[in-house]
Each structure stands twice: as C-alpha cells, then as structure tokens.
Amino acid sequence: MTERRDDAEERKGPVIRDKRRIDPETGEVREPADTSAPESPTAKAPSGADAEKAAKLEKELAERTADLQRLQAEYSNYRKRVDRDRTAVREQALAYVLGELLPVLDDIGRAREHDELTGGFKHVAEALEGIVGKLGLESFGTAGEPFDPNVHEALMHSYSDEVAEPTAVQILQAGYRIGERTLRPARVAVAEPTADLGSAEEAASEPEPASAADGGKAEAEPDGAGED
8 A cells, every 4th residue: 555655655756747839859849739728619600589589679679779869959959949948038138228329329418419429428328328239229321322222221312413313412310230130220311413303303394195095085075165
C-alpha cells in the first residue's frame, strides 16, 4: 500500500504543457487547438410559431411608432396655433389702446405747430411719444406724396398746374399704423392736374344722345298737330 501511494504522489507532480507554436523536433508550425465552444444542442432555427410572434411584435411596434409621430405632429401644430392666437390677441389689444391715444397725439401735434409745446407739458408729450414709438406706433403722411386711397383719406379736393398726378398737397391729420396694420389713414387735401379739369368739363358739356323712344315721339307730334 505504501509503494502505491508513493507512485501516485509522483504522478501528481507538476504538469508541463508545451504551448510553443513551432514544434522543436520537426520545426513545423503547430495547428492551434480548437477552443470554440461546442454548438449548443438547444440552438435551433426558430419555429413557425416564433416567426409569427416576432412578426406580430414588429407590426405592433410600427403602429405605436406611427401613433407617437402623429401625436408629436399634432402637439407641434397646437403649439404653433396657440402662439399665433396669442400674438393676434396681443396685437389687437395693443392696437385698441394706441387707437384711443390718437386724439391725444393729435393735440400734441397741434400744440407743436402753434409753438405751445413748452415747459412740463413738452416733457410729458415727448415721453408719451417715445413710449408709443417703442410699442411700434408709426406716423405717416407727407405733403407732396402721391395720393393713395389705401393710406390716404381725401377731405379736400382741388386742381393745380403744379402737380402731374393726384397728390396729397396738405396733411390735415397724420396717419398712424402698427407694422402692416393701419390704425387711421392720413387725412389730406388732394390736388389733381388742371388738364383733368378740362377733360371733366368737356365730358359734362357733351349732350346726351336722344333715345329711340324720344325720337319716335318727336316725329309723331307734328303729324298729330297737322290733323288738329
């Protein structure tokens, strides 16, 4: 028994593995050992039921993705609509407030024309004009510019040799606008070329042609008078 145990202990000594790629005896390159894991017996091709289940999941995923994209587009349109409505309400409120201040601005303009804008009233007027200017209010209307019915309101009319087209020769009341919105048109005196006056007088002096009914009646009256 003792001899067998000693032999077993000798066999349990250090184990040396030769991992050299070149065989020292033959000088040839050794083939690497196949260390790949053996194919699992459970790795099999998916069955028909698994393929059908996967196709169903892909279909549901596509539907949920489309729903999310549609909700995102609707929310984006909603935000744009809310922002547009908010801007429109702000512009309407601002136009209403500034429209109520136009008579005050007219009084300030008349006072400036008559050199009555002095003292504390001058500072208050300039401060008010600066505030409404920051809010986007602009005045328009200059004497000598062509008459435009879209932005001008004619309160006086005359003819002149000094103009070649209908012209706003005098600004009776300045116009005001905010951006593209006109709060009040400029009220002006309009002058037209004198040549247009001659054309208008010629057109008014031409007799109107007699109608066929009036001509028949005029011819019938002498016959009736001869019979009497």
